[in-house]
Amino acid sequence: MTGNEQDAEDVVQESFLRAYRQLGKFDERASFGTWLYRIATNCSLDLVRSRKRRSENLAPADPEMEDPVLALPSGDPTPERHALSGEIRERVAEAMNELSATERTAFVLRHFEGMCIEDVSRVLECQPGAAKHSVFRAVQKLRRALEPLVSTAR
């Protein structure tokens, strides 16, 4: 959601601090996990918005980390695959950056966190239909941005 590890660490800390201060406001009817996710989401959105105001860009993912392109079936020689993987990583980061904050949040919660649409809507404090459409728009945008590249990598 934040696009880089350091910001994510800051969001984690800020989320728990806010949770600590707002524990008295926790509504026992909701799941504690969902409540905490909502705080974390708000912290992420705050950070992304403030970063946008400062016109900062998302940092690219750590190049030392595991290579996404290796998951694709390919008979290309290794150097070419590595070059392509770098390009894919950048394009994925760019495509994620092109999503609106709500689309990115909904997509991250559904895709990476494995939440069902109903839980996503609780975290985003919106109707399930709105959460579903945010996920749709995010997937559609990602597909249009990445499909040509994925086809090349096959």
Place this chain on the structure above:
Amino acid sequence: MSHLSEEQLILHYYSEEGDSATRSDSATRSDSATRSDALAAERHLEECEECRSLYGSLQRVLNVVDSLPVPQRGAEYGAQVWKRIEDRLPRRRRILGMPRALPAPWRWAAASAAFGMLLVGAFLAGRFYPPARKPVEMAGVLSSHSNSGSDSQTGERILLVAVGDYLERSQMVLIELANANPKGSLDISSEQERAADLVSESRLYRQTAAHTGNTAVASVLDELDRVLMEISHAPSQISPEELEKLRQRLEAEGILFKIRVLGSNVRNQEEPASGNAPATARQKL
């Protein structure tokens, strides 16, 4: 059947056909209707080359996104985060004027002594006040029956120290269970014994907290009591599945987090309480 829309394919990828959002559009949809939607989509994909190709493209894109590196965190990450944010919370105070660097056995001894004094104080209060007063109100007597302000503060101070210690021990039991990673069934009889002791101990604290109007403390103690009671009454051998259920429950209710927050709050309250009732109260102790 007409072709599947991109939205239907996305829902199929996430196994959410007719689920959640759709349910809100049509609340009468049943689970069997949902399963039937999924089966229909599956069948259509087997038969329709065009939709299969579109679905394949969707899978490839999402798989690539999915395979982006996500930094992993170890089991100790929670403790690390807590350590980092703890400095940004109001600073920890000394317990009854003792330095924080005091060795753990001394802190335990001090807490035990404080608890002992709580019992002695409650016993004496029972001796000096009319017998009609129920024993369950003993602790409340410490903080409210005394007309002297310093006595009331003493009672509150003792409660805070005793509750802080009680929370630490409860937390240890819960963390041990939450972090256990057995291959087969796990013998939790020792944890159960400790949980049972904690449950019998907590009654006095809860009543005192309720009596002194400390609803936040009382509420967390109530919640903790239910969890500890459940542990103490569970079978002494539990399966990994049962352990996982317990772990999920602890996580869903955020009980460990609440204990930490309350523990921190209790520690922070200790100094103002002790600061307001210095020499006289300590002499009485």
